[in-house]
Amino acid sequence: MAQHNERSGFIEEVGLLFEGLGVTRMAGRIMGYLMVSDKEMVSFDELTQVLQASKSSISTNLKSLVHLKFIKPISVPGDRKTYYMLNPDLNWETYFETRFELLKRMLMLFKKGIDLRVNKKDKPATWINEAINFYEWISLEYPKLLKKYRERNNNPA
Amino acid sequence: MAQHNERSGFIEEVGLLFEGLGVTRMAGRIMGYLMVSDKEMVSFDELTQVLQASKSSISTNLKSLVHLKFIKPISVPGDRKTYYMLNPDLNWETYFETRFELLKRMLMLFKKGIDLRVNKKDKPATWINEAINFYEWISLEYPKLLKKYRERNNNPA
DNA sequence: TTTTTAGTTCTTTTATTGCAGAACTATAAA
DNA sequence: TTTATAGTTCTGCAATAAAAGAACTAAAAA
Structure with missing residues (x-):
């Protein structure tokens, strides 16, 4: 993890817990980061950097989290990046x-x-x-x- | 499977279902066999034969099922074999x-x-x-x- | 049109795990 | 005491899956 603070500890915890829930540890880490990030939405690139993971892993795991409706992709016109946020419609x-x-x-x-x-x-x-x-x-x-x-x-x- | 009938199909189904429950497929097969066997208790040896599995696998999986309290070992004086039955005390x-x-x-x-x-x-x-x-x-x-x-x-x- | 950016998908690497085989232990029978 | 039986434990192999790396695609920017 890039920064060693309480948050990175939290992110790892979420990773492990979600792993027991059937998704990958990396998917859990993404959830963890989305939970403690101060931004409302986070870009693909930011995730690769803060989680120190490959684009492929982030890509695959984002897809699975979107499919499970845990997160929601946000696209902004005039910005080629895709952002992701915790899905407010998850019930x-x-x-x-x-x-x-x-x-x-x-x-x-x-x-x-x-x-x-x-x-x-x-x-x-x-x-x-x-x-x-x-x-x-x-x-x-x-x-x-x-x-x-x-x-x-x-x-x- | 030694015998190809409805029961062996059932045993495989239990195997797959229990696999999704956190134990191994083999442990699930043991549960399946204990459920459809006409005997109230079944020996170690019978399990290796009917499930066509190695002694080591049966041994390990029996231990884990006993630990989880799914099954119960039965030992009879004057008989070196250990028998296993579905644990009536499982709640x-x-x-x-x-x-x-x-x-x-x-x-x-x-x-x-x-x-x-x-x-x-x-x-x-x-x-x-x-x-x-x-x-x-x-x-x-x-x-x-x-x-x-x-x-x-x-x-x- | 070319280049850069953003992300996807395919292939390879690495780690884990379940199972088999074999060596080993304990106990009952001969 | 020796032998056979019953089961355990250790080692190695095969299958699976997560993640990395690299090649590829699409679209915006230059």
Whole structure:
């Protein structure tokens, strides 16, 4: 990192945390920099310099962050540069809804597991049924939870 | 796979799904086999054979599944073999609570981000504050949700 | 039209990780 | 005590993926 201060530490932390979230460490660093930069939007070139990374890596990772709707590209007429900012339209509920897909897949799989068993009352069957019980419940409650948040925020007190 | 039937397909599916959950594909296959096997418990050796995998891979993955409390080793006196079964004591609420840790880490990080900003009212600050708003809310609701499930199941109707 | 700027895309390098094979350990059986 | 069984751990290999480097494209500026 070019500058060694609290911010570069923060940027690395975001990098590591986002890495565990499925994007690359570099994508996380970009998010981190956008969060602590004093500018509202940051150019491609600035990112390569401050993150000491290659253009190719920055390019690829910016694309993926745009695709995930984490950031938003800004183009200004008469300026060939593209700027990027944290996407104000990102809503976290929607992001969390993608997690819901995984829950449903898990549920489907457990049900298929039961179907494939000869004995549907023994210990493994009981284990699977308990999983089904939980996943069925959470698959029902999870969207409710997000809906509740959405309502609270769209109809503020 | 030794036998080509619906079950081996299922086992592969579990492998892929669990892979996305942070364990290895092989660990997922073991889970899959334990789910569709007609036996209540399965030996180390049986796993190497039915999954056509090396002893080392099976050994390592069994250890990790035991550590994650997904499975339980069973030893029988007078029998040197160790058997494994789906852990009846696994409770999914507890498993999901580990997800909660990540939520808290995200929240902490966003708060740190705000602290590091000079301007705490501009667009990036607003973006972070919205994230904080969401994560603060879900960090509060998430444990409630799991508690509700626990109560429903410990006090069955 | 030529040159510079800005960024993309393709190829190569490097690091990580899962798995196999083999050597090793412990324990029960012969 | 020796041998066979059951499983662990260490080493090496193969596959994957992130990032760098370099070649390429598009468009504005000179």
